[in-house]
Amino acid sequence: KGSDSPTIINAFQLIGMSSFLDLSGFFEQ
Amino acid sequence: FFSTVGQCFDCRQNSPRTCQYVDLARLAHDSPFSVNEVEALYELFKKLSCSIIDDMLIHKEELRLALFQAPYGENIFLDRVFDLFDEKKNGVIEFEEFIHALSVFHPNAPIEEKIDFAFRLYDLRQTGFIEREEVQQMVATILMESDMTLSDELLNLIIDKTFADADSDKDGKISKAEWKAYVLKHPSLLKNMTLPYLKDVTTAFPSFIFNTEVED
Numbered sequence: 001k002g003s004d005s006p007t008i009i010n011a012f013q014l015i016g017m018s019s020f021l022d023l024s025g026f027f028e029q
Numbered sequence: 030f031f032s033t034v035g036q037c038f039d040c041r042q043n044s045p046r047t048c049q050y051v052d053l054a055r056l057a058h059d060s061p062f063s064v065n066e067v068e069a070l071y072e073l074f075k076k077l078s079c080s081i082i083d084d085m086l087i088h089k090e091e092l093r094l095a096l097f098q099a100p101y102g103e104n105i106f107l108d109r110v111f112d113l114f115d116e117k118k119n120g121v122i123e124f125e126e127f128i129h130a131l132s133v134f135h136p137n138a139p140i141e142e143k144i145d146f147a148f149r150l151y152d153l154r155q156t157g158f159i160e161r162e163e164v165q166q167m168v169a170t171i172l173m174e175s176d177m178t179l180s181d182e183l184l185n186l187i188i189d190k191t192f193a194d195a196d197s198d199k200d201g202k203i204s205k206a207e208w209k210a211y212v213l214k215h216p217s218l219l220k221n222m223t224l225p226y227l228k229d230v231t232t233a234f235p236s237f238i239f240n241t242e243v244e245d
Contacts, residue, residue: 011191012218015151015167018174020106023134025096026073027226027233 056128061135065231067128068241072234074124087114087122105170109150134224141209143222148208158202164188 019025051071057064077095078087089111090100096107114122114130122130132138133146149155153163165188172179179187195203195211203211212218226233 009187009190010194010215010218011164011168011188012151012215014171014187015164016218016221018104018106018167018171020096020104020110020174021150021221023096023110023131023221023224024226025098026077027224 051124056125060128060132061137062128062132062227062230065237065241066227068237069230069234070128070131071124071240072237073230074127078122085124087127088120092122104174105153105166106150109153113146113149131224131227134222135227136223136225138223140219143219144209144212145205147212147219147222148205151208158204159208160202161188161192164191 015021053064053067053071056062057067060067062070074087075085077091078085080091080094081100082088082091089107092111092114093102093104093107094100096110097104111122112118114126116126116129117123130146133142148159151159151163151167153166154160165184168184168188171177192201192203194214195207197207197210198204231237
């Protein structure tokens, strides 16, 4: 309890999947 | 003004060296980066800022190209990322702004800075709260972006559950304090706020060595 559980789906986990929020794209060109 | 701009162009034309008008030592002092790392990030900045318009400024199209390999198309996340980088709100990202924003993404940056940046990112309308409509809009965007479909029922369930967990005072919006408590309970929500690459930028952009002014 208290740590992330893979069974929890919340809206921000979905939102965090946007490629526009993954700035590692800067380094992967 | 014209003289300064002219000198900056001279600086670019005469050599690819780091522009002398950027105070590298101050940038390094005020960030988690060393001077050599700031120089290496300057190499990245040069690459990004000349991808469409060669003016040593990152335009929104260049940010979009870097992150999504396509210069066109509207995206609320891109708009927010750009706005947060563009501290002066003049429609372009300057090198200092680039360093300031990337500092937050450094693995050693304080977690409070990451929490704050993520909050401002998701507070689309900048009201000081993350509202239900904003979360709905962001979820709809990610679904569209990834060609996923979810029933309205499931979508509402996910958002209801999120607000049940995050909105402790049940006023229908997430305050910064509620956001902080929520992400500390679900630290993986801050995953995008850390770029492991930033620990190794001098290796990623070794060409800084030809232009360096110091030896760290």
